[in-house]
Amino acid sequence: MRRILLALGLALLSPLVAEFLLGDFPLTYLHFLVLLAPTYGGAAVAIREVARRKGLGWPSIVLMALAYGVFEEGIMTMSLFNPDYAGQRLLDPGYVPALGIGVPWTLFVLALHTVWSMSVPIAVMEELAGERRTTPWLGKVGLGVAATLAVLGAASTTLFSYQNGHFLASVPQLASIVVIVVLLVVAAFRLPRPGRAAGRAPSPWLVLGAALVAGLAGGALLTYAWHAFFTHPLLPSSPGLDLASHLVFGLGAVALLAVALQRVKSNV
Known part of the structure; x- marks a missing residue:
């Protein structure tokens, strides 16, 4: 039961960090978690479970998180190619006509999903x-449920994105996204798997990597927290509610x- 609760916690934490901690939605829209959890949470759980089942390390998790970001912004919302996504003209700065993308927006939004939407939770x-x-x-059934929710989300x-903007990327653009996602996932599976001999101390590089991941996750979470105070919600709200x-x-x-820190101390 505790393992299922951990997976459920990840499924809820991912959209909480991605949208609510960032400041996109205020408290009154907390029910949106039901709509966001399958997309963000289903993907986060599936990525984590596949990585741990296959014995993959954090570099592989980050690559799969990047693959998710490319898929969401390239196919789900198509914001990488939409010149007027959300009426914001996000592609105008650094626009590359040959690729149909704005370099600053591409780097920015893919970093958001790779780090905050997936890796941090x-x-x-x-x-x-x-x-x-x-x-x-999770067992095979639980992993199947998570994957199914991710696909449905x-x-x-x-x-929803198409109905609200009626923008459709070109076939070559969509095909390129599929190829990139596949290559990222394949690369994630081909990276060396972490491991150590029984009874031996872990590699200093492994310890350093684990410390960096934990520290970056905490720092990234707090970065979203303070950045939210300078963010305007996507939906109607009030200064007091914000x-x-x-x-x-x-x-x-x-x-x-704080709870995570205590857990780390108790396991040292």
């Missing part, structure tokens, strides 16, 4: 998991990191 939940940090949390997001929402989600992030 996975890292935080794994630290909370204690001794189950690197072991699978992706389909609904794609449909401030209250940022405080609640920010304090929640601090509390979550």
Whole structure:
């Protein structure tokens, strides 16, 4: 049961970090988690479970997180190619006509998904998991459910995005996204798997990598928390509600990191 709760926690933490901690939605739209969890959460759980089942390390998880970001922004929302996505003209700065993308927006949005939407929630939940940090949390059925929810979430997001903008990327653009996603996933599976001989101390580089992942996850989470105070929500709100929402989600992030720190200390 605890393993299922860990997976469920990751499924909810991913959209909480990606949209609410960032400041896109205030507290009154917390019910949107039901709509966002299949897309963000389903993908985060599937990435984490596949990586841990196959014995893959953090470099592989990051590559799969990047693949998710490319897929979401290239196919689900098509913001990488839409010249007037959300009416913001996001591609105008650094626009490359041959590719049909704006370099600053591409780098920015892919970094958001790779780091905050996927990697940070996975890292935080794994630290909370204690001794189950690197072991699978779900069986085959649970993994199948997570993958199915991710596919359904992706389909609904794609449909919603098209209905609200009626923009459709070209066939070559969509095909290029598919190729890039496949190459990233293949690369993730071909990276060397971490491991150590029984009874021997872990490699200093492995310890350094684990420390960097944990530290970056905490720093990234707090970065979203303070950045939210300078962000305008995507939906109608009020200054008072915005401030209250940022405080609640920010304090929640601090509390979550405090609990994760205690878990780390207890396992040292």
